[in-house]
Amino acid sequence: MSTSKTRERGAAIDIRDATKRYGKFTALDNVSLHIEPGEFMTLLGPSGSGKTTTLNVVAGFTDLTAGDLSVGGESIVGVPAHKRNIGVVFQHYALFPHMTVGKNVAYPLTLRGVEKGERERRVKAALDMVKMADFAHRYPSELSGGQQQRVALARAIVFDPPLLLMDEPLGALDKKLREWLQLEIKRIHRELGTTFVYVTHDQEEALVLSDRIAVFNQGRIEQIGTGRQLYDEPATLFVGKFIGESTTLRGKAETSGDETGLTIAGQKIVAKEKLAGGETPVILLRPEKLSLAAAKAPITNGQNSLAGQVSEAIYLGSGSKYQVVLRDGSIAVVRSSLEAKPFTIGDEVDLRWSVEDSKLLADDDRADMTLT
Amino acid sequence: MKPFRIILGLFCLLVAVWLIMPTLVVIPMSFNDKKSLAFPPSGFSWQWYANFFTNPEWSNSLLNSLKVASIVAVVATFIGTLAALGLSRMKHSGAGILRAILITPMVVPGVVLAIGIYAVYLNYQLVGTTFGFVLAHTMLAIPFVIIAVSASLEVFDVRLETAAASLGANRFTAFRTITLPLIAPGMLSGLLFAFVTSFDEIIVALFITSPYLKTLPVQIFTSITRDADPTVAAVGTIIFFATSLVIAAGLIIGSKSKRS
Numbered sequence: 001m002s003t004s005k006t007r008e009r010g011a012a013i014d015i016r017d018a019t020k021r022y023g024k025f026t027a028l029d030n031v032s033l034h035i036e037p038g039e040f041m042t043l044l045g046p047s048g049s050g051k052t053t054t055l056n057v058v059a060g061f062t063d064l065t066a067g068d069l070s071v072g073g074e075s076i077v078g079v080p081a082h083k084r085n086i087g088v089v090f091q092h093y094a095l096f097p098h099m100t101v102g103k104n105v106a107y108p109l110t111l112r113g114v115e116k117g118e119r120e121r122r123v124k125a126a127l128d129m130v131k132m133a134d135f136a137h138r139y140p141s142e143l144s145g146g147q148q149q150r151v152a153l154a155r156a157i158v159f160d161p162p163l164l165l166m167d168e169p170l171g172a173l174d175k176k177l178r179e180w181l182q183l184e185i186k187r188i189h190r191e192l193g194t195t196f197v198y199v200t201h202d203q204e205e206a207l208v209l210s211d212r213i214a215v216f217n218q219g220r221i222e223q224i225g226t227g228r229q230l231y232d233e234p235a236t237l238f239v240g241k242f243i244g245e246s247t248t249l250r251g252k253a254e255t256s257g258d259e260t261g262l263t264i265a266g267q268k269i270v271a272k273e274k275l276a277g278g279e280t281p282v283i284l285l286r287p288e289k290l291s292l293a294a295a296k297a298p299i300t301n302g303q304n305s306l307a308g309q310v311s312e313a314i315y316l317g318s319g320s321k322y323q324v325v326l327r328d329g330s331i332a333v334v335r336s337s338l339e340a341k342p343f344t345i346g347d348e349v350d351l352r353w354s355v356e357d358s359k360l361l362a363d364d365d366r367a368d369m370t371l372t
Numbered sequence: 373m374k375p376f377r378i379i380l381g382l383f384c385l386l387v388a389v390w391l392i393m394p395t396l397v398v399i400p401m402s403f404n405d406k407k408s409l410a411f412p413p414s415g416f417s418w419q420w421y422a423n424f425f426t427n428p429e430w431s432n433s434l435l436n437s438l439k440v441a442s443i444v445a446v447v448a449t450f451i452g453t454l455a456a457l458g459l460s461r462m463k464h465s466g467a468g469i470l471r472a473i474l475i476t477p478m479v480v481p482g483v484v485l486a487i488g489i490y491a492v493y494l495n496y497q498l499v500g501t502t503f504g505f506v507l508a509h510t511m512l513a514i515p516f517v518i519i520a521v522s523a524s525l526e527v528f529d530v531r532l533e534t535a536a537a538s539l540g541a542n543r544f545t546a547f548r549t550i551t552l553p554l555i556a557p558g559m560l561s562g563l564l565f566a567f568v569t570s571f572d573e574i575i576v577a578l579f580i581t582s583p584y585l586k587t588l589p590v591q592i593f594t595s596i597t598r599d600a601d602p603t604v605a606a607v608g609t610i611i612f613f614a615t616s617l618v619i620a621a622g623l624i625i626g627s628k629s630k631r632s
Contacts, residue, residue, distance in 0.1 A: 061534055081537040082546075094535035098553045107549075108539035155539065 010038035010195035011072035011162035013058065018067035020053055027053040029219040030067075037162075040189050040196045042206040044242070045216030051199045054216070055165050058197065060084045071163055087156030087164040087194075091171045093148040095140035101127070101151050102136035108159040126158035127151075129188060146177045150184075157192060166198045170205070182208050203243050207231075215239050218366060231286070237361045240284040247290065247332040249283040249306075250363065260360055265327030269304040271358035280363040287335040289357040292322060294341075295348040302355050308332065310347045324351055395612055402605035409600045420606040430603060433591035437571055440502060440587060444509040445567035451510070452517025452566070453559050459518070460525040471518070478515040482575035485512075490579040500582025508580060509570035516569055517562035520622075524558025557625045564622035568615050 013035040020028040028050045035041045043051035056062040057069060060081030069077055076084055095104050105126055109119045127133040130150040140148055149169055156164055166185075170178040186209055189196050200206055206213045207227040215222045215230065215238070223235040227243070234240035241248070251264035253275060260275045261268055262283060275281050292310075299305050311331070312323035322334040322343060332351050343349055397411055405415030424430045455474055459467050477485065489508050490499070498504035528551065536546035574589040581590045588607065596604050 059538055061537075080542070081534075082540050082542050084538075085540070086538065088535070088538035090531065090535060092529075092531060094529070094531055096532060096536075096550055107536075107541075111540040111545065159540070 009193040042210035044206040049216035050219040051216040087161040089166040091168040126154040247285040271360040273360040284359040290334040398608040420602045437588040441570040444570035448513035448566040449563040456521035486576040486579040513566035513569040516565035520562035524555045561622040
């Protein structure tokens with residue numbers, strides 16, 4: 001989180017009832033989103049969910065069909081991209097191949113008529129910020145993907161935009177480099193205090209970077225919240241399944257008082273939540289909330305138990321991960337600590353969890369879309 | 373395997389000789405010491421080269437050709453580049469048809485074009501005028517520019533213009549500072565091809581020429597049909613080396629732009 005002092009440099013963004021249609025296809029369906037000055041907001045979702053369309057609308061590359069958009073309190077609907085003063089970093093870097101790194105970074109300053117001495121000072125400062133100052137005289141083709149993206153970042157921040165948009169900037173890089181650059185981007189965000197809007201389909205990346213995350217699905221925002229909120233309190237089944245790993249259970253439901261009971265393959269389990277009327281419930285469980293016990297081991301009070309068989313056992317160093325096939329054929333994912341008793345493939349086990357950890361959600365077939 | 377390789381090598385050599393021989397025969401003929409186009413030449417002299425540069429009939433036709441070809445190169449590059457840009461940004465299927473139409477001057481038999489041009493020029497008194505030559509040759513040269521510029525546009529990433537816009541460049545500035553420098557090699561190779569197309573052109577030129585405006589190919593043709601003057605061989609040798617240089621430069625520039 002940034003301090004309130006640095007936040008002054010960022011602009012607030014207000015997207016109200018934004019709709020974008022391409023013929024019959026609705027890319028954005030009545031999306032509203034408020035982003036605080038200096039906030040790191042991630043737009044997360046599968047491809048085609050509307051997150052990149054939202055970014056393009058803010059950047060001015062795409063016009064809205066309906067709705068309003070303001071940056072720093074002023075509506076920018078109809079303002080062309082080159083007059084918006086918003087930094088954009090693209091997945092494909094988009095460095096100008098005929099200019100050196102230094103010329104690339106100086107480009108937006110040259111357009112703004114910044115005089116030479118001042119220009120050189122700011123180019124150097126921006127390249128220092130991304131640790132690329134030694135490469136000013138190289139051409140983009142002589143740099144690696146990660147280096148090119150750092151130059152692109154320097155070019156997007158050198159003119160001090162109050163808002164920086166990043167469209168899957170690390171998408172083309174390998175895992176190690178991506179993880180390192182995520183930390184770099186976090187540091188730069190902290191140092192600049194600019195508002196960052198970051199598009200990704202990688203939920204881990206979103207959790208690492210963001211103050212808040214807006215989860216997109218089929219042109220709509222499913223939920224906006226901190227990573228912790230999305231993980232612990234998903235508003236919809238889609239969010240629950242998209243963020244982190246999860247196990248979902250479906251069965252015949254009945255409500256009694258504040259509790260909902262589900263019968264799964266003849267065994268009854270309980271969630272400490274009430275079911276909204278007319279909805280088919282799904283119970284969502286997080287892998288670290290689950291534990292495994294030997295079949296028919298005694299149950300402590302307030303615990304649910306479902307019988308199953310270990311179908312996969314993976315040693316992860318920090319613990320173990322199991323897949324358990326339940327009696328109704330569904331598959332549960334369990335993470336256990338190093339201290340827990342190890343199981344092997346084929347073991348008959350009981351899946352156990354606290355009644356409080358059963359997250360009850362409305363079933364939604366949109367949540368079963370291919371997650372890419 | 374080995375005898376097959378030798379036969380293949382000999383065959384390739386034969387084809388190469390067949391392709392190059394007619395051109396190479398011209399070079400020794402240009403140094404003939406007698407006024408005849410005999411091959412092999414009987415002696416050595418520079419006189420036909422001297423004649424080319426001193427005889428006003430020859431030097432005027434060279435100047436005419438250089439003038440027409442220069443104007444054609446510039447005009448065709450301008451129009452051809454605009455056409456290539458437009459075609460590259462057309463999204464619907466009409467682009468393919470339009471491209472085919474713009475390329476037709478390359479595939480239509482020259483004599484057919486020449487007859488058509490001649491008929492129209494007679495009506496509008498364009499025969500034997502610089503403007504007439506430029507107009508006809510530009511039409512013939514535009515396809516070469518379109519092809520060369522299209523090739524560099526194919527490797528040009530349009531998203532760079534979007535990036536330029538996000539950095540504050542309006543469309544014209546983005547074009548001038550990003551697009552133009554990146555397609556310049558294609559334009560230059562198009563310019564060279566356009567120049568050579570006009571400089572070499574004979575069929576249309578024969579139809580629309582007049583005693584007052586002869587281009588070099590027309591002068592060569594009339595000279596060789598009138599008398600066996602080895603000056604023709606000297607001119608041929610000069611043009612051969614000059615165009616080889618220009619085309620080689622064009623190809624080198626073109627291949628460079630494809631790599632970047």
